[in-house]
Each structure stands twice: as C-alpha cells, then as structure tokens.
Amino acid sequence: SFSFGSAVPDVERGQFAERKPFFWQTDTAVALNSWCYTENNSYRPAEDIICDLVDIVSKNGCLLLNIGPKADGTIPDEDRNILLNIGKWLKINGEAIYGTKLWRKSGEGPTEIPEGQFTDGIKKNFTPQDIRFTTANGYLYAIVLRSSENGDYVINSLGIQPAYQRDNFSGIIKSVTVLGTDENPNWERLPDGLHIKTNYKNSGYPIVFKIDID
Numbered sequence: 001s002f003s004f005g006s007a008v009p010d011v012e013r014g015q016f017a018e019r020k021p022f023f024w025q026t027d028t029a030v031a032l033n034s035w036c037y038t039e040n041n042s043y044r045p046a047e048d049i050i051c052d053l054v055d056i057v058s059k060n061g062c063l064l065l066n067i068g069p070k071a072d073g074t075i076p077d078e079d080r081n082i083l084l085n086i087g088k089w090l091k092i093n094g095e096a097i098y099g100t101k102l103w104r105k106s107g108e109g110p111t112e113i114p115e116g117q118f119t120d121g122i123k124k125n126f127t128p129q130d131i132r133f134t135t136a137n138g139y140l141y142a143i144v145l146r147s148s149e150n151g152d153y154v155i156n157s158l159g160i161q162p163a164y165q166r167d168n169f170s171g172i173i174k175s176v177t178v179l180g181t182d183e184n185p186n187w188e189r190l191p192d193g194l195h196i197k198t199n200y201k202n203s204g205y206p207i208v209f210k211i212d213i214d
Contacts, residue, residue: 015052017115019059019106026056028120029066030082036068043078044120046085047205051126051145053086054206055113057097058106058132058143092180093208096141100134104169107132108157109145131155140169140211147207151198158194158211172214179208 009024016024030049031041053063065086067079075083090097109130114122128148134141142155161168176187178200185198200207 012117013121014115014117014119015056015061015113016059017113019102020061022060024061025064026052026061027064027066028052029068030079031068032121034068035066037070037076037079038068041068041076041078043082046082046089048124049082050086050089050206051124052120053097054132054143054145055107057100058102058134060102089205093143093206095136096134096143096179096208096210100136100141103133103135103140105133105157108155111145128153131157133157138213140213142209142211143206144209145206146204147201151201153196153198153209154193155196155209156193158189160189160191169213174212174214176212177210179210185209 005022009022011024011026013026013028015026028049029035031038031043033042049065056063067075067083069075107130109127111124111126111130113124126145128144128146130145132143132145134143142158144153158169158173161170173187173189173194176185176194176196177183178185178198180202181200183198183200185196185200187194187196189195194211196209198207
C-alpha cells in the first residue's frame, strides 16, 4: 500500500530471480516452519542461508534474518550454531558482502532461483557453475556458491570477448586471489571464460575469488 519509492520492497521468505534497479529486502528465519522458537524446529543449514545472502546482495538486496529466542530469552543452541557458522564465513569473506555494489551482471550458472514470497523452503541445488558477483574498491568478487571437487572453475562472464559484447568484461585482469588463503591460484583468461585452479575447498560453503581488475 506504499507508493513506490517511499518504502523498501520486502519479499517475505523469498527473493527475486533477477537483479533490481531499486534496493529491496528479504526477511526469513533460520527455521522453515516457524518465526519463533518451537520444539523440533526444521532448521535451515547455515550454508543455505549464506548462499541466499550472496544471491540477494548480488541483486541489490539485503537479508533480514530472524532468530526466535526461548521464553526465558535465551537463544537455542541450534540458532546459535547457525549464527556462528554464518559469522565465521563473513569474517573471512565479508569484504565481498559489506559495502559492495552491483556489477554489470549479478551472476551466472544453471540453477534457477524461484521468485516470490514463501519460496525459501525450495531447496536450491547449486553447482560450481553458479557464481554471483559484487564489486568494491576496484575489485570484482566472484562468489562460487558450491565448491568443486577438483578445484577447477570457469567464470564465463570474464572470457576474452570483443568489446561490443557488453555482457562480458573487456577490461584487464591483473590478479586473482582466494579469500581466506595465501594461495596464488593458477588462472588463465580464454575466450570461454576465466579459468581458475585452486586447492582451496570450503566444505560446502561458498568460496570467493577476489579479482583485481582495470
């Protein structure tokens, strides 16, 4: 009932499938079945919530995450562990989230994002080809939503393409690093994409390539 532009659009327990030119918000909870504490809650894994956070931020949104305390005000152990795991990931990879801006495209990959309210219960089986982009301070962050078994990645949007193909990056890539490691991964830019080889794996959590571009 608000006039457009006078409030932040909110998608309850869901998100948009595509990036938006306006700022928006998702509100969801750590439990799929309840906004508050109830016995035998059906909890979402921390890695699934992180993947949603990454996807939302890459599309000009933010995530409001609900935690339901018990009647005595204490936070249940399950909720606490989820928050701590999200915090561990953000401690390493937060620079790809906090204060970032949209890139020319939000991401790439085969997995479709269900759009609309009350879709957060639909399991998204992300692959190593599902990548989201953010940018800040001259760096491009390519966030891979599911790590590969062999450490090989191809970022199609960064392939060497003629400048008139606007969807692809035609600038210079100066370096590639992996957040949370001291590794200098092997990388090569080819027409089909930026090929990266890394030994880093993150046990099902997204990994972030920090790309120095010009």
